[in-house]
Amino acid sequence: MGKTIEQIATQRGHQISHIIDVNNAQDLQTITKGDTDVVIEFTQPESAFENVKYCVENQIPIVCGTTGWLEKRPTIEQICQEKKSAFFYASNYSIGVNIFFRINQILAKMMNPYAQYEVSIEEIHHTEKKDAPSGTAITLAEGIIENLERKKGWKLAENTVDQITITALREPNVAGTHTVFYESEIDTIEIKHIAHSRQGFALGAVLAAEWLKDKQGVFGMNDLLGF
Missing domain, CATH: 3.40.50.720 (NAD(P)-binding Rossmann-like Domain)
Structure with a gap:
């Protein structure tokens, strides 16, 4: 970097x-x-x-x-x-990620009335990254918490009712991929940002x-x- x-x-x-x-x-x-x-x-x-x-x-x-x-x-x-x-x-x-942050906040506000959708976050980074979850994933979670009344915090790879589950994966040569999922029995909505380089x-x-x-x-x- x-x-x-x-x-x-x-x-x-x-x-x-x-x-x-x-x-x-x-x-x-x-x-x-x-x-x-x-x-x-x-x-x-x-x-x-x-x-x-x-x-x-x-x-x-x-x-x-x-x-x-x-x-x-x-x-x-x-x-x-x-x-x-x-x-x-x-x-x-990243300019693109910060636009993604704003889209994430808007989507969370739109999803607030629809409790049938369970929200989660997945982040993938290179194997050299020491902290997990990434700061970007935490920022995404905070943006959701501010706008989705049923979520009060986040947990790393733990599924609890009022917490957002964040899954952190480490793979070779990945600059950074972040995905927010809203899943119901009927369908799945997702938004994703993929960094191609640093x-x-x-x-x-x-x-x-x-x-x-x-x-x-x-x-x-x-x-x-x-x-």
């Missing part, structure tokens, strides 16, 4: 000030708001919080796409407000970084896209 972001950012005329991975993680402490306009953070759940925390504490705008650490997100948002910094988070930066995610992250520069506050894709 980092290599794809670097390629797209360079193609769009940006200069990369730092590239940090597991081999030089300590170099994060050398980044300042004087030499870097925006940081784009795609790492792992165990490192994301400290990476983001350093940036918001030092008023370096940061775009984060790492999932699996969001129980600590309120802390980051509080620090961001206190330091008058800028934090942009999305579970998925290009869409990386481009969206770069667009978010361009948009975030010189801003203050906590933002997401709805702000970028004007939804």
Whole structure:
């Protein structure tokens, strides 16, 4: 993901000030708001919080796409407000996926009167993805819960009456496939998004970084896209 972001950012005329991975993680402490306009953070759940925390504490705008650490997100948002910094988070930066999110919300609202339809979510990702379910699947579940009164939460591969079942599959060379099912005894309705590569995610992250520069506050894709 980092290599794809670097390629797209360079193609769009940006200069990369730092590239940090597991081999030089300590170099994060050398980044300042004087030499870097925006940081784009795609790492792992165990490192994301400290990476983001350093940036918001030092008023370096940061775009984060790492999932699996969001129980600590309120802390980051509080620090961001206190330091008058800028934090942009999305579970998925693809323009197509964010349109899919909106369609998912609309469909859930339409299905609210029809209790005979049981809703579930399936997500498929590459075998290197560590967290499950994906942040995208969780965002889909949250969009359903906001609009479908009979669902109060979600469970991973568990079938309960008031919870949305999410099935997480890991297969080689899958960029990301998400499907929402509404099933009854009579028929099935489904909506699906299939990512053909990581290009869409990386481009969206770069667009978010361009948009975030010189801003203050906590933002997401709805702000970028004007939804």
